[in-house]
Amino acid sequence: MKESISLIVEGLESGYNGTTVISGVKLSVYRGEIVSILGPNGAGKTTLLRCIEGTLSPFSGNIYIEGKELHNISDRERGKIIASVPQIHRPIFPFTTLEVVIMGRNPYLTGYGTPSKRDYEIAEKALQEVGIYELKERYYTELSGGELQLTLIARALAQEPKVILFDEPTAHLDFKNQLKVLSIVRRIALEKDISILMVMHDPNLAMLYSDRVFLMEKGKIIDSGRPSEVITPQSMKRLYDFDVEIVNSNGRCFLLPPQNL
Amino acid sequence: MKKSYLIIVFLIVVYILVFFFSFTIGQYPISFSDSIKVLFSRIFPIERVWDETFDVVIFQARLPRIISAMLVGGALSIGGASFQGIFYNPLVEPYILGVSSGAGFGAAIAILLGGNFITVQVTSFLMGLLSMILTLWIGSSRRNKSTITLVLSGFIVGSLFSSFISFIKFVADPYTKLPSIVFWLMGSFASVSYRALAISAPIIIVGSLVLILLRWKLNILAMGDNEAKTLGENPVRLRLSVIFLTTLITASSVSISGIIGWVGLVVPHIARMLFGSDHRKLIPASLFLGSGYLLIIDNLSRTITTSELPIGILTALIGAPIFAFLLRKERSGWA
Numbered sequence: 001m002k003e004s005i006s007l008i009v010e011g012l013e014s015g016y017n018g019t020t021v022i023s024g025v026k027l028s029v030y031r032g033e034i035v036s037i038l039g040p041n042g043a044g045k046t047t048l049l050r051c052i053e054g055t056l057s058p059f060s061g062n063i064y065i066e067g068k069e070l071h072n073i074s075d076r077e078r079g080k081i082i083a084s085v086p087q088i089h090r091p092i093f094p095f096t097t098l099e100v101v102i103m104g105r106n107p108y109l110t111g112y113g114t115p116s117k118r119d120y121e122i123a124e125k126a127l128q129e130v131g132i133y134e135l136k137e138r139y140y141t142e143l144s145g146g147e148l149q150l151t152l153i154a155r156a157l158a159q160e161p162k163v164i165l166f167d168e169p170t171a172h173l174d175f176k177n178q179l180k181v182l183s184i185v186r187r188i189a190l191e192k193d194i195s196i197l198m199v200m201h202d203p204n205l206a207m208l209y210s211d212r213v214f215l216m217e218k219g220k221i222i223d224s225g226r227p228s229e230v231i232t233p234q235s236m237k238r239l240y241d242f243d244v245e246i247v248n249s250n251g252r253c254f255l256l257p258p259q260n261l
Numbered sequence: 262m263k264k265s266y267l268i269i270v271f272l273i274v275v276y277i278l279v280f281f282f283s284f285t286i287g288q289y290p291i292s293f294s295d296s297i298k299v300l301f302s303r304i305f306p307i308e309r310v311w312d313e314t315f316d317v318v319i320f321q322a323r324l325p326r327i328i329s330a331m332l333v334g335g336a337l338s339i340g341g342a343s344f345q346g347i348f349y350n351p352l353v354e355p356y357i358l359g360v361s362s363g364a365g366f367g368a369a370i371a372i373l374l375g376g377n378f379i380t381v382q383v384t385s386f387l388m389g390l391l392s393m394i395l396t397l398w399i400g401s402s403r404r405n406k407s408t409i410t411l412v413l414s415g416f417i418v419g420s421l422f423s424s425f426i427s428f429i430k431f432v433a434d435p436y437t438k439l440p441s442i443v444f445w446l447m448g449s450f451a452s453v454s455y456r457a458l459a460i461s462a463p464i465i466i467v468g469s470l471v472l473i474l475l476r477w478k479l480n481i482l483a484m485g486d487n488e489a490k491t492l493g494e495n496p497v498r499l500r501l502s503v504i505f506l507t508t509l510i511t512a513s514s515v516s517i518s519g520i521i522g523w524v525g526l527v528v529p530h531i532a533r534m535l536f537g538s539d540h541r542k543l544i545p546a547s548l549f550l551g552s553g554y555l556l557i558i559d560n561l562s563r564t565i566t567t568s569e570l571p572i573g574i575l576t577a578l579i580g581a582p583i584f585a586f587l588l589r590k591e592r593s594g595w596a
Binding site for chain 1: 345349350351476477484485486491492533538541
């Protein structure tokens with residue numbers, strides 16, 4: 001298997017207003033690995049992601065990234081090792097695409113500092129890596145859903161993180177953009193050795209683009225492993241209450257819904 | 262790139278012309294060239310061929326007024342731009358969020374009780390802060406935190422403090438206190454003095470400078486709290502600092518010139534159209550444009566009618582239609 005572990009979560013318990021949503025969550029993600037979390041609505045996938053990205057405090061448990069305990073580091077330090085691509089981003093002010101991406105350099109700026117020439121080079125490189133360099137002067141309020149998603153990915157890359165979290169990276173995207181975004185995600189993991197943890201809703205896409213899959217139900221991880229081992233008719237029945245058929249085509253598996261739907 | 266440099270050069274030239282032209286406006290006629298001579302006579306050895314009165318008019322009446330208009334215009338505009346950034350809401354500014362009315366109430370109490378300028382300054386800051394806290398508290402109690410919720414909370418708090426102010430007017434002595442409270446509340450630079458400026462100006466200048474230093478952070482905050490956090494920022498602490506600074510400079514402005522609304526909405530909007538949304542440009546641009554804007558408005562208030570028009574009337578006359586325009590234009594995106 002892979003050499004080193006990038007992200008470790010142990011005995012994590014969290015929720016909102018004192019109500020427990022997830023408990024006893026334990027997982028690890030290797031460097032450069034793509035891990036998808038599958039589960040029905042309300043299983044606690046987003047809650048788990050929010051604990052790791054730092055926008056929600058755990059009730060108990062530990063999160064380690066690259067050997068550092070998350071609880072003990074500052075927002076700035078965390079911003080250098082974890083980036084997050086939100087599920088919904090509603091643009092308010094017409095910033096240009098480059099202005100949005102350069103914000104990814106914030107964790108590296110100290111005091112009242114503003115981005116340097118080097119920061120701009122990193123931001124422009126990030127735009128190139130996701131293939132939207134030519135949009136850099138455009139207002140991001142005028143971008144399409146796919147372009148906006150790529151902008152937010154470029155911003156995450158500009159943070160030069162070890163781990164990127166995605167909350168449903170393909171929500172609101174058409175078929176072409178879904179595949180485009182996931183291909184870019186895969187390239188990032190492969191070329192930059194960044195670990196990817198993403199919440200997915202489509203088991204087929206999770207199957208195609210993940211190294212490993214975690215199944216979540218009622219706030220707990222119930223199974224994990226390689227996609228073809230974990231995504232089975234039995235587990236899908238348990239998570240989504242549907243009988244599915246798994247079809248193998250030249251070694252690639254995908255799910256079909258029941259015929260009498 | 263080239264285009265925005267041209268705009269900047271153009272604006273600076275206009276600004277300088279407006280600045281010197283402002284010295285010629287008023288009941289006592291002084292020509293453009295004379296006013297410049299009088300001004301520069303303090304720095305350069307220019308032969309003094311003019312009447313003594315010229316010096317008094319320029320240095321005692323017009324200069325403090327011009328400085329005040331520039332300071333207050335800059336403060337209200339930078340406050341508006343900062344509030345819009347930290348609440349990620351282009352419809353807010355200190356006046357709309359009720360801060361100006363709160364500060365006005367604080368100042369009116371101090372005037373009623375015969376306080377000196379420092380008391381006015383302190384009570385107006387404390388009441389401005391109180392009104393801001395109230396607005397935020399009312400706005401946050403609803404689960405649905407839309408753009409309009411905060412504006413409505415500000416409206417409620419503004420109305421509350423306006424009625425307190427009316428009560429003060431009701432009990433104020435109609436011959437001694439009332440006229441000064443009423444005229445001052447409508448917004449005016451007519452009665453500014455160097456003594457008042459000596460206290461308010463440093464507060465406004467330092468507060469604005471710190472906001473300029475924070476300009477990059479305002480970009481991060483404008484992404485929303487969750488994203489600011491994942492970008493390595495503590496949004497709560499940052500927002501509180503900006504609220505504190507903005508309330509401080511707003512209260513200082515109110516204690517110089519009374520309640521002047523809408524400037525913080527109009528000017529950042531114009532600045533955004535000219536220079537874009539990036540607060541690194543928007544914040545200094547708002548400061549610069551705002552000081553020029555209020556100077557022009559004050560000049561108008563001195564010339565439109567024979568007696569002097571309260572400046573708050575003019576700013577509302579321009580601000581309200583722009584607010585309506587913004588609300589209609591962006592209607593689909595928010596709420």
